[in-house]
Amino acid sequence: xxxxxxxxxxxxxxxxxxxxxxxxxxxxxxxSWIQSRTGISERRIAGxxxxxxxxxxxxxxxxxxAAGIKAEDLGLLVVATVSPHILMPSTACFVQAELGxxxxxxxxxxxxxxxxxxxxxxxxxxxxxxxxxxxxxxxAENLSTRINWEDRNTCILFGDGAGAAVLTGESGGxxxxxxxxxHSDGRLWRLLYTEAPPSMNKDVQPPDWKGPFIQxxxxxxxxxxxxxxxxxxxxxLAKHQLDIGDIDLMIPHQxxxxxxxxxxxxxxxxxxxVFVNLNRYGNTSSASIPIxxxxxxxxxxxxxxxxxxxCTFGAGLTWGALLLRW
Ligand code: UT7
Numbered sequence: 001x002x003x004x005x006x007x008x009x010x011x012x013x014x015x016x017x018x019x020x021x022x023x024x025x026x027x028x029x030x031x032s033w034i035q036s037r038t039g040i041s042e043r044r045i046a047g048x049x050x051x052x053x054x055x056x057x058x059x060x061x062x063x064x065x066a067a068g069i070k071a072e073d074l075g076l077l078v079v080a081t082v083s084p085h086i087l088m089p090s091t092a093c094f095v096q097a098e099l100g101x102x103x104x105x106x107x108x109x110x111x112x113x114x115x116x117x118x119x120x121x122x123x124x125x126x127x128x129x130x131x132x133x134x135x136x137x138x139x140a141e142n143l144s145t146r147i148n149w150e151d152r153n154t155c156i157l158f159g160d161g162a163g164a165a166v167l168t169g170e171s172g173g174x175x176x177x178x179x180x181x182x183h184s185d186g187r188l189w190r191l192l193y194t195e196a197p198p199s200m201n202k203d204v205q206p207p208d209w210k211g212p213f214i215q216x217x218x219x220x221x222x223x224x225x226x227x228x229x230x231x232x233x234x235x236x237l238a239k240h241q242l243d244i245g246d247i248d249l250m251i252p253h254q255x256x257x258x259x260x261x262x263x264x265x266x267x268x269x270x271x272x273x274v275f276v277n278l279n280r281y282g283n284t285s286s287a288s289i290p291i292x293x294x295x296x297x298x299x300x301x302x303x304x305x306x307x308x309x310x311c312t313f314g315a316g317l318t319w320g321a322l323l324l325r326w
Contacts, residue, residue, distance in 0.1 A: 002131040002169045003176025004124035006324070007069065010062025011163040011294040012055050013281065014046045020156070027152040034156050039257025043159030043282030045144045050160075052085045053094035056140035059162035059290070060099055063136065067166035074104040074166075075133040076126055080115025080286040081108055082194065082315070083141045095138060104136070112192070113253050113314025115139055115286030116163070117180070117322050120310075123167045124177040131169025138164040139286035146194050148213040157255075158214065159282035163290025174305075174325050181236040182320035188224065191217045192315035225255065225313040226262045232321040233267055233311055240323065244268060248306035249296060253313055254278035254288040263311070275301060285314060302326050 019042045020031035034040055046055065056079055064071060077099075079092040092106035111118040116139030123135040140162035147155050170176055194214050199205040229252070237244060250269050252260050257278055264274050275296045284291060289310050296302050306326045313319040 002128055002171045003173070003178075004127040004167045005170045005176040007166045007168055008063045008066030009163070009165045009290065009294040009297055010059045010064075010066060011161065011291040012058035012062065013161040013291070014044045014050045014055060016045045016047045017042050018045045023156055026149060027155060029152045029156055037258070038157060039276075039278050040156065040282045041279045044161055046142045046160045052081065052083060052140055052142045053091050053098055055142070055160070056091060056138045056162045056164070057095045057098035059140065059164040060095055060136050060138050063164040063166045064099070069134055069166055071099040071101040072103050073134050074101045074136050075130070076123065076135040077101050077104040077106040078119045078122060078135065078137045079106075079108045080111060080119045080137070080139045081141055082110055082112050082115070082285055083143050083146050084108060091140065101136070111286070111314070111318045112316055113255065113283070113285045113288065114182070114312040114316070114318035114320060116289045117310050117312040117320055118182060118318070120165065120167070120177065121180040121182060121322060127167060127169045131171065133168065135167045136164060137167065138162060139288070139290045141285045141287050143214070143285060146213050148211065153218060154214050154216050157283050159284050161281055161284045161287045161291055163287050163292075163294050165290060165293065176324060178240055178323040178325060179236060180320060180322040181232045181239070183228070183232065183318070185317045188317045189315070191221050191224070191317065222256065222259060224317060225259050225319075226266065228317070228319045229263050229311045229313050229321065230266045232319060233309065236321045236323055242307070242323070246307050247273060247309045249273055249275055249302055250309045250311065251275045251289055251292045251296060252311050254281065254292060255283045255313070
């Protein structure tokens, strides 16, 4: 049986750090409120020239280097993002040009915070059909470009950054993607959304247009996030006759420490098996899991043979879980 394995990972963060103390000067908030309600201390914000595709390509190049693969060996390049460089063409095409991945076809996927997990699952499906294919999946966001900096409900939460993984097929071993349990529910789109720039056709300008920035109903999202990720993890483990005790490392979407702790407690995962870096980067949407995966590897938190669980939740709604053997 062929499984898609991750050959290498990489991540890249903008240099500029925005602290909670700085946010105190911008909106009516406090470091203690932000830390206690979210677990976030600081986040990265793109500075001059740190365009989304540049940060994404840096993460991608690091993943290629770690995998020992040249950009021209890639057959597919997928960028998961909800804050694209421009609307057309895709950010993936900019990243392709930046990396020189000219043998790959390239496109973006839009699945908000679940984008990287959807992307890894997608790469796995291509690889099952064509096992020698090399795929680069990048989760990248410059959410700072989509934030209303006067809205304290959202501006304290989000950050910029990118993470990436290179995958290919491997036969006869245990390594690789075991399976995924992915879902969407478009009925709940109003809980988290970003409007487009003003329409050039006024007949289809959405009513009540407020501006092209993130709008969120945080407390409603919170409840869905915990319940839906818990269900997804349980469904996925049962499908593969695995137990929560078999998991070596859980990498949850980094949105809020209280969501992560709730999920951990409901699933009864010990704290030392949960990876958290939310305090330093905030919520980077599709970049959150690949940045965490890359840091977990660098910190030696993942060893060969380990069972790794990703769980994700975001706008759409989109959510799910993915299991892989390292
Ligand atoms: O990645 C995609 C998924 N995203 C999520 O899942 C986000 C999920 N939601 C959350 O993380 C949390 O709901 C938030 C961190 C956004 C908010 O925390 P909360 O405990 O749910 O607070 P709340 O929205 O219920 O607001 C409580 C109070 C309100 O004041 P009143 O109405 O009780 O007087 C807010 O106005 O906290 C106030 N508040 C703030 N106060 C200080 C909201 N934002 C701030 C702030 N500083 N930045």
